[in-house]
Amino acid sequence: VYVVPMFSDVFLRFGGELPALTQFVVDLSNAFTAYFKYGVLAAVLIIILLYTQRKATWFRKTSARVVLQIPLIGPIIQLVFLSRLCQSMHLLIASNTPLVRAIDLVQQMVSWYPAEQALRQVKADLVRGIPLNKSFGQFPDHIFPSRMIALIKVAEEVNQLDHMFQRLARQYSDEVEHRTGITGSLLEPVMILFIAGVVGIILVAMYQPLFDLSTKIG
Numbered sequence: 001v002y003v004v005p006m007f008s009d010v011f012l013r014f015g016g017e018l019p020a021l022t023q024f025v026v027d028l029s030n031a032f033t034a035y036f037k038y039g040v041l042a043a044v045l046i047i048i049l050l051y052t053q054r055k056a057t058w059f060r061k062t063s064a065r066v067v068l069q070i071p072l073i074g075p076i077i078q079l080v081f082l083s084r085l086c087q088s089m090h091l092l093i094a095s096n097t098p099l100v101r102a103i104d105l106v107q108q109m110v111s112w113y114p115a116e117q118a119l120r121q122v123k124a125d126l127v128r129g130i131p132l133n134k135s136f137g138q139f140p141d142h143i144f145p146s147r148m149i150a151l152i153k154v155a156e157e158v159n160q161l162d163h164m165f166q167r168l169a170r171q172y173s174d175e176v177e178h179r180t181g182i183t184g185s186l187l188e189p190v191m192i193l194f195i196a197g198v199v200g201i202i203l204v205a206m207y208q209p210l211f212d213l214s215t216k217i218g
Contacts, residue, residue: 001036004029007206018209025205060113068114068142072183076176078142081112083172086148090165099161100126114143131156 008026011018018026053059068074088109092102100123107119118139125135133153136144148168155164 001029001033004202004206005033011209019205021201022205022209025202057113064113072179072186076179076183077112079172079176079179081110081115082145082148083169083176085110085115086165086169086172090162090169093162093165099132118143132161 004025008029011022011026050059067077085106088106089102092105093099097105103119103123103126107116107123110116110119118136121138122132122135126132131153133149133156136149136152137146151164151168152161155161
């Protein structure tokens, strides 16, 4: 918006054909300047649409599916909700809340659409006498991991569900902290390299015609 147009004025005075990279950066700058207002307006409209539709079923279902597909971020989001689910189940079962009622309450507390729908089915299965681990087992790993189901099965056999959910909540919470730290340490250098690359490309594109001109003069 500021730097490239200044160089563009200089290039116009010199005349001649610009290198391909320089011409691309100049065209990109002109397009960005010309359509900036429309881009901001479109972004505002999209934000308003997402905000008004945030509780709609289609939006929650689609956003959950998209988030799970994001590398590094998707698994962390899943672990966060699993940690909340297990912690809530531990507190409710430890306070002698019936299992069906505990599932019902957790369903209302968890704001992750896949887990809400799964818990609704789990509650119906428990009413029909299906064990908790078998009900959890009908869902894919991105909702209830197989390792979690196996531990719940053992806990049901020894009547230690509250302790097992407590252990799972602690493990998932620790894993969230671990993965968040790794993701942060990976993203920081990537962002620095990306910004440095963009700045470097702009500098090379702007100074290349000047170098060419000085060479011709020399």
